[in-house]
Amino acid sequence: MPLSRERVLRAAVDLADQHGLRALTMRRLAEELGAEAMSLYYHVAKKEDVLDGIVDVVAGEINEAVGHVEPAPEWKAAVRERILTARQVFLRHRWAPELFETRSSTSTEVLRYYDALVGLMRAGGFTYDLVHHALHALGSRALGFSQELFDPNAGQSADVPVDLVWQLPNLTGMLSEIAHDDPDSTLGWCDDQAEFEFGLDVILDGLDRLR
């Protein structure tokens, strides 16, 4: 079974799924394919090409998933549904958000996704100008993920000096209340899905009002 760009990219996605982005090296990738590292260079230009490629693969999966849902009549429901469907794909590829963010992606699959999203908004009565602002406002949420950079566990994890906690009354107050109210949530104390939907709805509602 010969190598091919497609096989290389699929193996790269599998490798990242199983061992994370850091494990995705040319040498390891080749090993996974039963070949030598140098053989990959016949099918891909360089490692950057592989990274661009797997972004495209994931975006392709998103378009595939999103293609199966028929859009709701109302723009907000349609966009919301579409984004939450896209989100499912990112939950399967937890390394993808980080990669999407560092790519100045011209991924054609991503463009296709955005095009459909713009279409839904236009059909909902948005001007092009407002759609444009909307995409910026949504940011990565338009694609279905939001990079969490605040880990609430950090607030009371062991490696925060005790004397510092005294200087963080608001944060500790907030975190202790949340820990109390919501003892069994998914990730740490925060229900990722619920928080994603909350943020998404705040923005969609705001956009609807501006429409």
Next chain:
Amino acid sequence: MPLSRERVLRAAVDLADQHGLRALTMRRLAEELGAEAMSLYYHVAKKEDVLDGIVDVVAGEINEAVGHVEPAPEWKAAVRERILTARQVFLRHRWAPELFETRSSTSTEVLRYYDALVGLMRAGGFTYDLVHHALHALGSRALGFSQELFDPNAGQSADVPVDLVWQLPNLTGMLSEIAHDDPDSTLGWCDDQAEFEFGLDVILDGLDRLR
């Protein structure tokens, strides 16, 4: 002049400012300090430690900048002002957003920043629960940046196949109209600052309504 953790971190920030994150290697960093790479390990544990350290340095600059503005009486104005001030620091360190996003940061300076932000919202009448949702909704915008992952230039840059453009009617329509309406904007066609404020205001207004 002997090395020190502080000197190492300051040199690391300078190096990233001038040549980007990719240029920040232990060897290059040592060279910049007129020392050998191995000497750094006496003052920092490993490279990850350096990265955590410069996040803390940048967050420290933010707290410094933000400390000079006296908060507006109204919560929304106060938070908005604070965030836009923080944003100035990120404009000086363009490599910082990418780093902040990949760190599961327990940076004490970041915690300090969040604590003050939570305080402003609490004073504005937010419940802890709503503050918590608000931080998730704001995401990186709370700190003053939003990672743009959609480069609108991509839509008509040369490397998008011509036949694909036909399949992207909504996107091309949007982009051509924007290019027409706003010929001289800052970055590509998008005014980063204006888009940041637009997205921020959508969220802050939405939160105010939920308050």
Next chain:
DNA sequence: ACCTGAACACCGTTCAAGT
């Protein structure tokens, strides 16, 4: 206490050479 040289295990990538 602070710095360094030599060395190790790993990278991405080239290039000429194999089939």
Next chain:
DNA sequence: ACCTGAACACCGTTCAAGT
């Protein structure tokens, strides 16, 4: 056309050794 071995220039990091 497709794959590879040897080699290069780079990483982060260790460890024993220097002052």
